Amino acid sequence: MTKVQGPAKVIRRSEQIRKGPQSATGAASNILCLLAQQHSPSGGSEGSSNSQTQRAEVQYLGSTNYSAVFQENKDSMGPEAWVEPQNDPDREDSNRMKEALHALRTIPDQSICEMLLDVSFEIYNSPLHEPATRFCLQSLWDTYGDVLRDRDSEPQLRKMALDLLRNTDAPTVTPRDSAEWLESHTGKNICFEMIGTLLALLALAIPALPDRHSLFRTLGICARDYVYKLGIAAESCQSICNDLAVVNEFTLYLNYHTQILQGIYRGDDHGFFWRKSGHAATTITALGLHRESTVTKSAPFMVAELRKRMFTASFIVDKQLATLFGRPPRLSRRYSNCSLPLDLDDEELMLQGADLSAKLAKLDAVGWNTEGKVNLGGCMRGVMIALRIRDEILELSLGPDSDCTPQRRDEVKAKSAAAFSSLPPQYQYDFERDIDTLTPAQLGSIITLKLEFLLNEYLLDRLPTTTTSSADPPANKQPLIATALQILHTILTFFGRGDCAGGLFVCSSRLSVYFGIPAAGVLAVELLKAHQFPRRYTLALPRAQVIRDLSVFNHYLGTVSNCNGNFLICRRIWGVLGRVLDQVLSTEPGQAGAGAGGEVVGVGVNGTPEGDGGEVGEMGEEREREREVDGGGLEGGYAYLPETAGVPDMMGMGRGEEGMGDLEFMEWMSGVDWSKGPWTESF
16 A cells, blocks of 8 residues: 655654554454444345345434424324335436546545545544544445446446445435444445545545655646545535435535535635535434434444534534634524534444443543543544534624623633633643644644634624624723734744644645634734824733734745635735734834824825825824823724824725725724625725
8 A cells, every 4th residue: 555755744654643544454454343243234235135124214303394293193104104205226317427427437546545545534633433434445446446447448337336326325224233334335335425525535635745746746637636626526426415315424424525625725715615514504404413312312332423523523614614704603502412422532432342331431521531642533522612602602793782791701701711621631732742742633633622712712802891782892902912812823833833733734724714814813903003003002012922923924824825725815814914014114103193283194005104294293292182181082902083094005095085094994904804805895
């Protein structure tokens, strides 16, 4: 099997961290042991036929659904009284077959598949069960290897496509044990949900490879084009599932990984990314995975835990996108009682009997491991805790103003701080401790966990301290400045050691867009206020640190490649922050102060005052002092000025009626939706 031997900056593999990536063959051996320990139907086509008789459509319907009366009385009416209609599996649809053939032709060679899967699991925290996924890949080549090695044979490839279409259209199996669950989507039963998920996982690994990796020379294609090619094939698989109206747990895996992939090559602010989240929420509720009773009902331990992981992953992405776009989330904690996944690794999920009981006994009362290990499932569990609280914060931020009271805000803030403090020590990020002991996926997950809690603080600090209107700026921004500094510092320490973070460094643009840009916006606004109105600025702002951190962060934004999906967002913010820093560094503090007649003199991009001579007149100083004494109160760290304030031409928007005043510009910048542009259209 081909191994990735890239530079340390790309793939970090250390014996200290792990024994090495688990090969598909090793995973197959582990899974075969699981199969031997449990009762399972016989293999091959006979096993598939036997299991077909136990299949039933799994779809959650609540107590108000249209068929509730029939379902409640089906014993007296007879089991045949309610039969779900099925598609004709043998009817060949030309468009569906075209997409199926395209997906199968795009599957890389076996050695490339195994190599890319190694990389993907090395750098991403996926809700998938890694050994089962590796076994799925191995079973694909064991079952259809001859066809995939000779894809020029149209009849064989078409027969394989038809087999997979039948499997995809088959009703979802209700597994009696983990082995039967595994058999339902591997080998002869493999379906396009899993083919698409595998393709998406392979595509996710490509940005972590060096640009000059031998893979791209061998295939004669650049990294971005190959990501796009595999992504389109994965989308073809999802299109097939949508066309067949397939709703099962495996379509959730497919949707989740294609959604992450879309963020990489289209950008996190792309509308497609948002729509994918809606599709996931719809599938979650259709399957009933938001309800504990459905998740655990008749489900083997391993299957129930994987369902919890999938619900957790979807809930996390839903809250992250709701925060990023400033829109109401689709999945609410108010309608969900699915419990948190236990802090166990993938190998521990496969334990049986006494071994499983002994492992569960080592967990604490709420489900954390007590051995000091960092499990990816535990990281996901921690982020879920943070984003359950985020759901409450979004209600305060996006809901009716009457709900956003200072008391409620303080309650939620204390709740978030207490939740972070209650995390086991190994899940509370310590850069010096973690950088040399964790895998890239673990390190990225631990950093994300801390940043999510910091973002909770940031969003709460942004809320008004009065009940007048959520659009009003907070009266005291000191806590907001401290939180923004901490967010930016955490991100920059991670970026500064990107070589140690391995392939995860390719995801840094998402950390910048989701966490870094909002924090940088607050600091840039406050820096500009402190620079232009030093005598009236009352907040404690560490000017040197803010300038240094903003400069380093802005440098990173400027280096984001135009092949990155978040390139446009990063480039827009790079321009805004660059102009702010130019003005602060090229003019003396207070140079954009009051001019003759009380008029504020704007400062252009080149640092020269705009106005008659650019000097601050004595009359202007006197009127400024009068305003500070007579009714010119301080809000947000500065005194509000009359609407005649001058306009700094920082963004080339001009002056006068079509431009913005200094303070109007600053308030706009503080409340801007950083994920959108061009921003000047809102004026």
